[in-house]
Amino acid sequence: MTFKDGTMSDATQSETTPAKDVEQRLREQVAACTLMLNDQGILGYSGHVSARLPDGRGFLIQSVDQSRASLTPDLLLVCDPDGRLLSGPAGLKPPSEVFMHSEILRLRPEVNSVAHFHHDRTTVFTLVDSPKLVAIKNHAVRWASGIPVHGDPSHVNTPARGRALAATLGAHHAALIRAHGQIVVAESVPALFIDCVHFIENAMAMYDAALLGSVLPLTADEIASFLQDLKRDKHVAKLWTYYVGLARVHGIVQPNWSL
């Protein structure tokens, strides 16, 4: 598909671009997404973003210790579908929680990118009986099916824990991990970034609303009406362009990255 501004959707580019260039573009997108989520105060020092490689080898993910504030595309690792390191710069290891990525990507073939982060004020929703985090802002319709809470706060550092988390997520697009953090999944790296931004916007709006009074979640009719008008691809493309532009102005991403 080609957008009005002449850019092509990821699917179209994958069909027409050599595999090496597809991987390089994914590397640049994952690095940019990581740097931009960090700059937005979402990712923090221990979050991570993954992207499925279209050739079936596995997925890209950053190493455990590399700073989320200075990631570059060449520092990303390739892990196989079981989360084992396949290739990457010498001495770098995957995050201990790599198994949340491997098991979600295995369970959800339509998901191509996963983010995990530890956003403290969003995690607060797992520390109280009520209110539960629900969709209250218009773009939170993405999570209209619900935002499940994974009850085990442990690090997801084994395949079994990864499978348990993937089971909690089920067919939903985000989950909270009790007393720990968040998982967001999407069809592409740009869509993942935009979803993470909206996920935190919704959580912070609900946090503020709960301070003021009784929270009014979006109704089924409101969700249906908004979804009818929403063009997800166009929305993602517009906001990705905005945030990439912002990051370039601030020198957060390299000007020659193909984003």
Ligand SMILES: [Zn+2]
């Ligand atoms: Zn974690």
